Amino acid sequence: MTPAxxxxxxxxxxxxxxxxxxMLLEDDMAVTDVAEPFxxxxxxxxxxxxxxxxxxxxxxEKRGRVKWCKLEPDALREASAxxxxxxxxxxxxxxAFEAFLARELD
Amino acid sequence: MTPAxxxxxxxxxxxxxxxxxxMLLEDDMAVTDVAEPFxxxxxxxxxxxxxxxxxxxxxxEKRGRVKWCKLEPDALREASAxxxxxxxxxxxxxxAFEAFLARELD
DNA sequence: ACGATATTCAACCAATTGGTTGACGTTTCC
DNA sequence: GGAAACGTCAACCAATTGGTTGAATATCGT
Numbered sequence: 001m002t003p004a005x006x007x008x009x010x011x012x013x014x015x016x017x018x019x020x021x022x023m024l025l026e027d028d029m030a031v032t033d034v035a036e037p038f039x040x041x042x043x044x045x046x047x048x049x050x051x052x053x054x055x056x057x058x059x060x061e062k063r064g065r066v067k068w069c070k071l072e073p074d075a076l077r078e079a080s081a082x083x084x085x086x087x088x089x090x091x092x093x094x095x096a097f098e099a100f101l102a103r104e105l106d
Numbered sequence: 107m108t109p110a111x112x113x114x115x116x117x118x119x120x121x122x123x124x125x126x127x128x129m130l131l132e133d134d135m136a137v138t139d140v141a142e143p144f145x146x147x148x149x150x151x152x153x154x155x156x157x158x159x160x161x162x163x164x165x166x167e168k169r170g171r172v173k174w175c176k177l178e179p180d181a182l183r184e185a186s187a188x189x190x191x192x193x194x195x196x197x198x199x200x201x202a203f204e205a206f207l208a209r210e211l212d
Numbered sequence: 213a214c215g216a217t218a219t220t221c222a223a224c225c226a227a228t229t230g231g232t233t234g235a236c237g238t239t240t241c242c
Numbered sequence: 243g244g245a246a247a248c249g250t251c252a253a254c255c256a257a258t259t260g261g262t263t264g265a266a267t268a269t270c271g272t
Contacts, residue, residue, distance in 0.1 A: 009119035
């Protein structure tokens with residue numbers, strides 16, 4: 001039910017990745033330019049970008065030899081909606097909830 | 107600057123832990139009762155509760171032989187605020203940002 | 213065609229994570 | 243005082259994560 005949410009929150013748990021998202025707020029960027037301010041290898045940044053892409057937080061489009069990274073706000077909105085909705089959930093039918101968990105945690 | 111955010115998002119990345127938070131919305135619960143619907147050991151749930159506590163998402167108070175778990179919404183609000191504020195950040199001074207990263211990623 | 217640029221891939225490594233089991237310390241109840 | 247209930251601790255395990263380096267693959271400019 002919520003594997004997407006798993007990936008979104010896991011992606012957001014890393015400060016480097018949050019910093020990358022902040023940078024992409026400004027504008028779309030090439031991988032090399034994303035990597036420039038960080039003190040780690042390009043390959044490491046490339047991996048971080050893969051994680052963000054898998055989570056749906058960014059998209060990457062290759063034009064020529066440069067791969068452009070673009071913020072995708074929908075996934076963020078989904079996670080944000082989970083949090084917002086959190087306080088508004090009503091009473092839980094515990095039997096149904098247990099059945100739900102059995103399905104989800106399979 | 108944002109180690110707390112790291113822990114909050116990492117804690118939220120696990121479906122078992124999100125389910126626990128949902129259960130605690132309903133009411134404060136003892137560790138044993140939290141564990142009951144899940145198909146895993148009590149020790150595993152105990153670890154999950156430690157992670158949630160470390161992230162500040164819940165608090166635990168021992169009364170007698172039972173340890174009560176209580177939702178702490180402030181940490182959630184902090185993460186939610188990060189997301190909300192995300193879309194509202196202005197232009198970034200890239201030199202300052204780089205300096206900021208240098209400090210933060212130490 | 214060649215050299216430089218942009219990016220990923222593959223192999224590796226240390227540290228962390230999510231789970232298990234069994235032993236252990238407390239508190240309660242009879 | 244002794245058994246049962248509550249919960250954690252310690253040791254272990256397999257899988258994942260976040261990083262490295264070096265080689266490989268495209269693409270571009272001349």
